Amino acid sequence: MAVAPPSDPLSGTSLKADFPLLSRTVHGKRIVYLDSAATSQKPDQVLAAMDLYYRNFNANVHRGVYAIAEEATNAIEAAREGVRRFINARSTAEIIFTKNATESLNLVIQSWGRANLSDGDVVVLTHMEHHANIVPWHMLAAEKNLELRWIPLTDDGQLDLTDLDSILVGAKALGATAMSNVLGAFNPVRELTDAARAAGAISIIDGCQSVPHSTTDVQAMGADFLAFSGHKMLGPTGIGVLWGREELLDAMPPFLGGGEMIRDVRLDGFTCNELPWKFEAGTPAIAEIIGLGAAVEYLEALGMDNVRAHERALTEYTLSSFSERFGDDISIHGPADSSLRGGVFSFSFKDLHPHDLSQVLDQHAVCVRAGHHCAKPLMKLLGVGATARASVYIYNDTSDIDSLGDALEQAGAFFAF
Amino acid sequence: MAVAPPSDPLSGTSLKADFPLLSRTVHGKRIVYLDSAATSQKPDQVLAAMDLYYRNFNANVHRGVYAIAEEATNAIEAAREGVRRFINARSTAEIIFTKNATESLNLVIQSWGRANLSDGDVVVLTHMEHHANIVPWHMLAAEKNLELRWIPLTDDGQLDLTDLDSILVGAKALGATAMSNVLGAFNPVRELTDAARAAGAISIIDGCQSVPHSTTDVQAMGADFLAFSGHKMLGPTGIGVLWGREELLDAMPPFLGGGEMIRDVRLDGFTCNELPWKFEAGTPAIAEIIGLGAAVEYLEALGMDNVRAHERALTEYTLSSFSERFGDDISIHGPADSSLRGGVFSFSFKDLHPHDLSQVLDQHAVCVRAGHHCAKPLMKLLGVGATARASVYIYNDTSDIDSLGDALEQAGAFFAF
Amino acid sequence: MPGLEDLYREIILDHYRNPRNRGELETPPAHRVEGFNPLCGDEIVVYVDLDDAGVVTDIRIGGQGCSISQSSASMMSAAVKGKTTEEVAELTRAFKAMMSIHESSLEGSEAEAAEQEALANVKLGDLEALRGVVKFPVRIKCATLAWNTLAQGIEESNA
């Protein structure tokens, strides 16, 4: 259906105008924002949608008969339908709003995990998981005495699937990120979920980095659960999504108890509401859901294949221009082939510590992250305490990469004295 | 220190100008918003604070070296200090940001409860609790086989504390709302927490309705935990607070696992970060925390004693003018004495069903809620399936109450044909 | 803008004030089933008696709710008495079709369109008075509560 994408269908330069923060200056220079893997900037359209809610129909949802309460309810349910369409879920019953991807993962791991796992059960994770898909498993493992197994990595930062089937033997669940927030690697999700299903395990996919940057089709993915965050995909903070297969969600016990998630409450017990509300206790993040809905519309208008093509073009530019400019002075983790990776570049530069490096880059208004990126087991495997990480999104263009390169040169010079 | 408050130190009329939604019209009439117990309107100041963040320093927090990441981190930690001051907590280590009060309560009940309660233990709740302080206990009770006991109510909708000490015998925890979202009753929190402590129970106070409407001093309150939501106190959706005593929070196991809440993560385990971050997994609701900080500043500038005095004056006006206008046609649940109650009026009017009533009121642009208000056990006790509820806040004034009265007259006439 | 008269037709208020078939039936032989509207607290109890041929020989309604949910239940009770479960199912589909908002007809297949037409021929009688509810979307669940509860009751007593 899709034709081969042109080299770069989006112009990051012209999109910049939609993002108010990108016209800000820092230390007297125009900001160069290269930390979208941590959080993205937000377009005017998203801010306007939330503002409209607060100024025109701010009211609590689902329980009001009056006009603005109905408008608010319709707006969040329309956003739910927008998210459903965006990831091609079968039904809005499968779209659960959470506060962030971390809560989404904890919801599955605690609710599904407590109900379905017991002493000695095996859970398989990858060595490139974010803490959000590790720590909740450690917590459950301590409670239930589970065995955690780890899918290793190849030298160029991809999953090493050589022994996948034997690793999965006896496993009840597989947790895997669709794209690494450190290595940039896109993982072969369908291959993973097929292998998991064959082994009798459910699969829980962390889509934090993949959903904002590529087309998502949960049905084609073959997964059982998918978690992602709004703030990394042009949406506001305070909103995440858990998608899950309806049969599984239906069978799971509730996670948080309170208003909205009940059908009846008595002194001696309660019954749950239907999906998706069963898992949405308390007043929802109404403005944030509306903002996420607007973000999804913005991305759909661009076309996710175009987003991916743009970032792939930018990835190729980055890899080649940096290798040309810096040769062996720079080393970028993860796959070298741009078809296997997204626009997240964890790198080391000369002998500079990432923390010092990003401090100097900041003086040039270049924003990159330095740290363990919530992936300490991966850092240990890479043999580093931290990396510097630059990451791009729709509004970035080659001039941003050039600015980063210029700032790297300055940093090299500064620490060479 | 505080002198007897004047009859009404705030003018709701002049405050209205700060709240953009209140100038909206519905069905051709200017909106009369009387549903602040469900969610409050937001002043320009709060919306501007969030907008400023998104337009000027939107970045992920706690992990960035660059300028805007530092600005964002400082902003949320300043908001934490603002909340600490607002409720007079000893330390910001005790201020935990959640997504809403429901999550705050689930956090305590699940984390503290799982670690400290076991088979046959007793938990005491009041018969006027919101589902958010009932359902999580039902969930834990089913898991741990706990006994739930209920503090009964007097005929005029106050807690009946006659047998409090005997109800508390052997109890490990007391859960009580500081103010009922149905009856309007302010409960004698200090008396409750003293009795609980004497019985060896911790106390978990639901401050959703009290914190927005009166001065809060967690140290004077004598409680162990206090939960409240931002959206009911001029703040945005998607943000709640849990305050807890540091010793208890320190000893509790983590609730959600992921980034931010860790000190170290290895393949074989993890160690927790310090308070308050230990309980804040994942990217926080950054904009929402900043918005809550601005809301707290707005309320502090008004003075919480003034807020209470204003609402008390409005309560007196409502009770007396409605009794004059409607006599026996209206009956308002909860205490008749305005010193014992806040501005939340659940009522029945003639023989009209609340749902029908609020539909008619909506035609007159008067927003009141109809339903069980997430307090089904209380509804059953009151012998009703639902009530209509009008609730006021700082921006309401006597003209809003008059508009409600006028609309009630029209409703009576409409259904009398 | 829809007015209150669109919602509260006189016949609705009549059924609300003078509900038909209010009460209980002995169980067994009757089957008892409860329905909740979690949003507003409305509760409905349906007692239904089916004979061996699947005919609704008797029905009673209990519970409490707003004028829409109560009048809908009352009208339903009058409409289904003496009907077979197939006829009840068809009536239910027709009623729910009337209650559903078709925001986009793009999604409907041809089969659905044919079904729509078939249902359009089902006589709704008094129930037509509830058509105005569609203009007040939050109230649709009030109107359909009794119907969903009855459907569940019939299903359970067949099981």
Next chain:
Amino acid sequence: MPGLEDLYREIILDHYRNPRNRGELETPPAHRVEGFNPLCGDEIVVYVDLDDAGVVTDIRIGGQGCSISQSSASMMSAAVKGKTTEEVAELTRAFKAMMSIHESSLEGSEAEAAEQEALANVKLGDLEALRGVVKFPVRIKCATLAWNTLAQGIEESNA
């Protein structure tokens, strides 16, 4: 606006490139303690040897981190060797006082003011070079990491 020169003084970069007392000590007799900066991933390992009189007879530093955390650790190791634990505690307080941002002096009591003055007399020597870190608040934790870790180590070996 503070410039990079305020942060990266020459003496800091010297300690970073040529860290003093880098290595390990045998445990026991030495005590080993690890410190983490959860925000950036810096890790420091301090080996400290105390004699019966509470004198730091030897100290070694391991781990990895940025120039600020590493140079602070290096300078610390040089500064504390041969000192008593009381002297180390005083030096630590003085260093941390230098590292703290006093946004408001309103809150400080008179006793605190006196303490401030006493600490001002403690000679920090090379450590003075780290004063510029205060202008870069996120980096303060880098500078204090080694000190907190040492304090914990001394506490543990006294216990």
